[in-house]
Amino acid sequence: MSAAVGLDTRLSEDTHESLRLWLRLLTCTHLIENRVRKALAAQFKTTLPRFDLMAQLERAPQGLQMGELSRRMLVTGGNITGIVDQLERAGLIVRTEDPGDRRVYLVKLTKEGRRQFAQMAIEHESWIVQLFEGIPKREQRTLNESLSRLRAHLTRETL
Amino acid sequence: MSAAVGLDTRLSEDTHESLRLWLRLLTCTHLIENRVRKALAAQFKTTLPRFDLMAQLERAPQGLQMGELSRRMLVTGGNITGIVDQLERAGLIVRTEDPGDRRVYLVKLTKEGRRQFAQMAIEHESWIVQLFEGIPKREQRTLNESLSRLRAHLTRETL
DNA sequence: CGAGTTTATTTTATATATAAACTATTTAAG
């Protein structure tokens, strides 16, 4: 741009800064997702949503309700029903009944599910580390902090 | 954590920095995607992939091949076929034949497509600006630059 | 208590997605 950029252009550039930020966020996410999806399929014959759901359960040994999985994974309840069906059919998780509330299932990893997830998690982490290899630790930390603030901003009540 | 964090823990924390970064990237993207999807559905009865495809065509008045759309949108060719089918059925885009290569289609916006996209783009940009409202311009710029480097890093040949 | 509301999950219809196989066309090599 020339040195004669006026107020109009400056305002317009500011407006576009958010748009550009969003497009880059989306692109980076898709690039990483595509790589991880391919690696999960090639090495473990599984998918990203299944891996993510198992990761949620691994962190919650007491089990999670369908609705809680839906909220944590930021997807609809119907979607959770489908993924849980698949994983349950494969024997990796179980729907447990909650004696206190018969509307609810507590979903838990099976022993085999925990075993398989442990193996996948190690590989998964190494893929991610490799993908970010070359981005200085300091920059990763800054990015991390910025995204953490952005996440807090996006989930604030008054939006 | 205690003040007695040793070398082992420190190394482990470094390893987890990339993983945490990836999870936050994914969360922020999903939060924004969900909001934009709902707004597009409510106000324009359309979807994010359709809007994105039209945005690609808006920037390329000469038209784009199916494969080029696939590469730019980071999705498979079969997916593009489906979205283009939908938009063509709605009269918003057309498949034009390329006289020089009969395997190829040049996909272009129709006049009605350009009209509708222009309306949507204005609204869309204001939603994005609102979502980031409250994140200081300086931080948005820093984030933008970091993500730009990350994107370059992720698309480098030697990965 | 009991009708009406809320909450948890599933079902339905439809739209994206992928990978892999397939068709048609073009390019390359002899």
Add this chain to the structure above:
DNA sequence: CTTAAATAGTTTATATATAAAATAAACTCG
């Protein structure tokens, strides 16, 4: 020219996704 390989796009089968309707259980309050 002609076969082989590469390229562009579509089709198929399957897995995620959504929104909206349906089901079932739990809560509320007059």
